[in-house]
Amino acid sequence: MNVTLWIVQAVLAAMFGMAGVMKSTQPREKLAAQLPWVEDFSTPVVRFIGAVELAAALGLILPAATGIAPILTPLAATGLVIVMVGAIIIHVRRKESGAIVFNAVLLLAAAFVAWGRFGPHAL
Template sequence: MNVVLWIVQAVLTVMFGLAGVMKSIQPKDKLAPRLPWVEDFSPGTVRLIGIAELAGALGLVLPALTGIAPILTPLAATGLAVVMVLAAFTHARRREPAAIAFNAVLFLLAAFVAWGRFGPYGF
């Protein structure tokens, strides 16, 4: 199970890392064609979401790999799960069911990592 958790952590790290970098460095008008929800938020809020996703992605692997404050790994997974719940609310308001389904999958993966690392497979 530990290997499965590491694989899920790696997948989430790549996904949230790429999304976080994209949202934190690209201007809002360049993001709008691919991410239409950004029109509902200020540029600062979009950048904050990107930074939160990037920090969560780093938190999924770095503390566990370095052995420095490994409790941060399940906390990062919990934070990313919360971000996905909030994203699902945004997409529900915009009536975007496909995006909600994607958020649900990422939520379940992040919740799985949080459960595993807080519980039986902690560091």
């Protein structure tokens, strides 16, 4: 189970790391072309979401890998669950069913990591 958790953590970290860098660095117009929901939020909010995703990506891997404050790994996963709940709410309002399914899968993966690292497979 530990190997499975590490694989899920790595996949989530890669996905949220890339998304976080993109939202934190790309011009608003370029983001809006790829992510239509960006039009509903101010640039600082989009940048903040990107920073949160990037921090969570780092939090999924670094504390567990280094053994320094490993409690931060399940906390990062829990934070991503909260971010995905917000994303699902936004996509429900915008009637974007494909994005809802994708966010739900990410939510379940993050919840799995939080469960595993808080509980039976804590580091």
